[in-house]
Amino acid sequence: MASDEARLEIGCGTGELARGMTELGAILIRAGVGERPRFQAELVFEELVTNALRHGGLDRDHPVEVAVSLAPEHVMLVVSDRGRPFNPLEQPDPTPATSLAEAKVGGLGIILLRKAASSVAYERANDRNRVQVVIPRT
Amino acid sequence: MEMEVTELDGKAIRIALRGRLDTPGVDQIETRFSASIVPGGHQAIVDLSEVSFIASMGLRMFITVARSASKKGGRLVLLSPQAMVNEVFTNAALSDIIAVVFSGEEALGQLHG
Numbered sequence: 301m302a303s304d305e306a307r308l309e310i311g312c313g314t315g316e317l318a319r320g321m322t323e324l325g326a327i328l329i330r331a332g333v334g335e336r337p338r339f340q341a342e343l344v345f346e347e348l349v350t351n352a353l354r355h356g357g358l359d360r361d362h363p364v365e366v367a368v369s370l371a372p373e374h375v376m377l378v379v380s381d382r383g384r385p386f387n388p389l390e391q392p393d394p395t396p397a398t399s400l401a402e403a404k405v406g407g408l409g410i411i412l413l414r415k416a417a418s419s420v421a422y423e424r425a426n427d428r429n430r431v432q433v434v435i436p437r438t
Numbered sequence: 439m440e441m442e443v444t445e446l447d448g449k450a451i452r453i454a455l456r457g458r459l460d461t462p463g464v465d466q467i468e469t470r471f472s473a474s475i476v477p478g479g480h481q482a483i484v485d486l487s488e489v490s491f492i493a494s495m496g497l498r499m500f501i502t503v504a505r506s507a508s509k510k511g512g513r514l515v516l517l518s519p520q521a522m523v524n525e526v527f528t529n530a531a532l533s534d535i536i537a538v539v540f541s542g543e544e545a546l547g548q549l550h551g
Binding site: 315317318321335336339342343346347350397398399400401403405408409411412415 | 460461462491493494495497498501502504505508522526529530531534535536
């Protein structure tokens, strides 16, 4: 299969995230992406898009953009937004908790993102955050 | 996201979840899920066999509810997560702080143990 690309926009309105997720799922299924990489891609999408929507201070005119590229060996997601500068790679992994009392709920998304991807790269360019994530298809 | 609560004996309940524990899914059930467990200090077996997806919001819900429940003598046991969901639990080291089991007997053993 040749490299194939699709582009999604997710605004800050109610239902936008669910709509984007459904569209992503449909693109991946159409392209024959297996269950495991599809789960990983959806996980990456959820973590990065919710982050951008929650913390970016975006308004209605500036949706989060997600470019999906499909290659035989991998799925690549590029998530970009005009929100406040935020580099997920600079966030430290929380120390694993050994008890409920000390368990932290922040930072879990970053752990899951790192585990799902074979590479994650961040850049801030032209007033946009741009996170590029590669997910292996095997 | 669907949620069905069944009373078991004593303080034990079984909660079957069905759907996706992403942000929209968690938004739909979090209040009811917490209210079913925390105030009564219930011992809850949470059946995840029909949950096909989980992200950090779902983990956060389980940790928050398990912690609040434990202050009231309650407890959460997560039952039969699908393979990919269980891999997320492992990656986040969730199983170190909340019991994850794969049979009803094991779940009851955890509650009574």
